[in-house]
Amino acid sequence: MKHVYQGGYEMAYDWTASARRLLKGVGGEQNVINMTHCATRIRLQLKDESKVDEAALRADPKVITTVSAGGQYQIVVGNDVPLLYDAIIGISNIGSAEATGSADSADASDGNEPAGKQQNLAMRFIAMISSIFLPIIWVLSGTGLVSALLLILVKLNVLGTTSQTYIILHAIGDSVLYFLPVFLAATSAKRFKSNQFVAMAIACALIYPSVITLASAKSVHFIGIPVAIVNYTYTVIPIIITIWAASKLEHVLNKYLPSNLRNFLSPMLVVLITVPLVLLTIGPLSSWCAEGLANGLEWLWGKAPIVGGLILGAAWQPLVVFGIHWGVWPVIINDIALNGFSHLSAPLLPAVFGMCGAVLGVFLKTKNKHLKELAGPATITGVFAGITEPAIYGVTLPLRRPFIYAVIGGGVGGAIAAAGGGGTTAFALPGGLTIPVYIGVGNFSLEMIGTGVAAVIAFILTLTVGFKDIPEDSAASVAAEAGTDADHVGDAQADASLAAAPAVASATATATQTATETKVIAVGAPATGTVVALQNIADQIFASGALGQGAGVNPSDGRVVAPVSGTVITAMPHAFGIQTDDGVEVLVHIGIDTVKLNGEGFQSAATQGQRVEAGDLLSTVDLAHIAQAGFDTTVITVVTNSQQFVDVVPTDATTVNAGEPLLSVVA
Structure with a gap:
């Protein structure tokens, strides 16, 4: 992580300042419908992209570049993206319905589009698949690496496949892929706004050992109806379709079931109806479709592997540019699940190393010190981890020609790798550390030759044909902007100190007043129920008193009222802030982590700026719905x-x- 220096002391980078600049640059928090992040990018769905100030965003020292693609506005940060993401979350309400000011905005993360900008079906499908896979992509990659290392040990005769050590390590490496339907059930339920635990129960039933055993039976019947049992372990498409259908059923049941029965009856009916329905219809049909897709791709590789490898090897980095490369992974994972390997991943390693060859060429050829500083680490990240975004956005794409050289190298190398029938036996992002997963599929030597050829072609073209170097003064101006931002850190601290002075004075005045006059202000209970001491509240922030002193009530009904008379200064579906005439600021927070419900289960009766009296209704809450959602x-x-x-x-x-x-x- 970069640091700034002030007064001779090293100071950690101010991510909050970058977060504020980012929010301002995208048109303000109110312009953001949804925000997620992947390995290197902040991904935003915006209401109106015309409000974006790209120059301001790119001037931030932590932003490599920006790109609009696949229905998302993407800010490329690199490996530090979690730090910036957390800083944005820390200063905003992004991720909740309140951030957009409309209940409809919550649906945007489900594929509904910003007003005035419609995505085509392909882009919506890619957005859906990406959101479902992104939360588990790194655990898939990590456990895939375990499988790769285990394969090396077997190839070197260090371990036998019947040894107990192998069995344990194989379980570690294979378990996530084996139980993939359960993981996808959880992420799909979040996507489709349904109960994640009910979704996982459905997935568990589908991969229950006795159900899997039925797949080998000659005939299977359910209440007299013949069923074509499919082994759902390792599968992708069936569970996504299943949870989508289950979410529709759940929403209907929650709407019409009585509240006193909904808490247990809705999960029971969803599981009881969905599992047999999947066994009878959705599962076999979607599995046949998935198998047909995999077979079709295998047919292409069988008939013209060179063509397939050439196209995918050349196209991979452009797909990365548009942020839609994640849409290819489900097909590869599904292929591995069905066949035990995937040929589609053969051209990806050459594509990655083609980009690494180009950026290494830039590192050696450029006279621009700032560009060298970017190209060196970007080469290392690409070679070992397979993450090429820093290389693309920080080096090759701005220079244009090196990017084209990388595409050429990736295409040629991909064709060679595909010609040898290469591929992977486990899911892993293509990079130096994951090369072992390519062992055992096709001609491994040709896979490595294709990878090397891709890197060499891009490297030589970059050095010989060359590119138009960026003048040194351009880098100086960037550094100057970064220096200005560093100075702002000190300014912000000074401003904070000045702002704090009146608060200290106010507190001192209050203490002085207390010495001569004592006044007790009553704060009523916002709900009927059992009192919960502050330290016993199941949220560390509240329990620690960091947000102020108070207490909780475990409510017996869903009626929440104003505890004091005053002005509503904050109004969200799950929380209300009220300031009394005496200056007491009271926060009423309904439930824990209930912001994640995006307003579902809350019927607000008060709005910001409204005057309320103690006992006035603030909200009517569906307690059963909140509890059922796990909050x-x-x-x-x-x-x-x-x-x-x-x-x-x-x-x-x-x-x-x-x-x-x-x-x-x-x-």
Whole structure:
């Protein structure tokens, strides 16, 4: 991670400052419908891309470049992307329905498009598949690497396939792929806004050992109806379709079932109806389609592997540019699940090393110090981890010609690798550390020759045919911008100190006033139920008192009322902030982590800026729906400016009715 220096001391980079610049550059938080991140990019769905200030975004020292593709606006950051993502989450409401100001916005992550911009069906499908696979892509890659290392040990006769050590290591490397339907059930349920645990129960039933055993039976019947049992382990398409159908059923049941029965009856009916339905229809049909797709690709590789390898090897890096390369992985994973290997991955290693060869050529040829600093680490990242985004966006794409050389090298190398029938036996991102997964499929020597040829072609073309180098003064200006941002760190700290002064003065004034006059302000219970001490609330932030002193109520009904009279300064489906005339700031937070529900189960009765009296209705909450979704329903009340008062004392009562005293604020 880069650092800035001030006054002779090294200071960690201010990611919050970058986060603020990013939000401003994309048109503000209100312009963001949805945000995710992958290995190297912040991926945004925006309401209006015309509001984006690309120059401002690219001026940030942590932003490599930006690109709009596949219905997403993507900000390429590199390996530090989780730090920037966390900083954005920390200063915004992105990810919740409140961030967009409309309930409809929550649906955008499910494939609905921003107003005025419609995606075609292919782009929507890629967006859906990407969102389902991205949460598990790295665990798939990591366990795939275990399988690769295990394969090396077997090839070197260090381990036998019947040894107990091999069995344990094989389970470690293969388990995620074997139980892939369960993982995909969870991520699909999140995508389709249904209960993740119900979805996992469906997947578990489909891969239950006794059900798998039925696949080898001559005939299978369910209540007298013949069933074509399919082995669902390792499969991809069936479970995604299944959970989509289950989510539709769940939404209907939750709408019409009585609230006192919904909590247990809805999961029971969803599982009871969905599993037999899949066994009878969806499973066999989708498996046949998936098998047909895999067979079709295998046919292409069998008839014209050189053509297939040439096309995919050349196209891979452009697919990376548009951020839609993740859409290829499900086909490869499905191929591995059905056949035990995939030929489609053969051209990918040459494509990656072609890009590495081009960026290494730039590193050796360029006179631009800043470009050298980018090209060196980008080469290492590409060679070992197979991550080429820093090489593409920081080096080859701005120079244009090296990118073309990488595409040429990837195409030629991919054709050679495919001609030898190469491929992988496990899922792993193509890179130096994952080369072992290519052992055992086709001609491994040709795979390596193709990879080497791709790197050499791109490298030689970059050195000989060359490119138009970037003048050194361009890098200097970039550095100057970064230096300016570094200076802003100190300015921001100074501003923060100045801003803090009135707050300290205010707190001092309050303490002085307390010495001569004591006033007790009552804060009522927002709901009827059992009192929960603050330290016993199942959320570390609230329990620690970091957000202020207070207490919780485990509600017996869904009616949530204002605990004090005052002005609503914050209104979200799951939380309300109220400021009293005495300056007490009270937060009522309904449930824990319920922001993830995107407003589902909440019917707000108060809006921001509204004047409320103690006891006025704030929200009607479907407690059963929240509990069924796996969230704690505790209604938490805290005084967020507790430090400005002498004390905040919770009630001694174990149960309260809505409106009865819950807290006493001593001023």
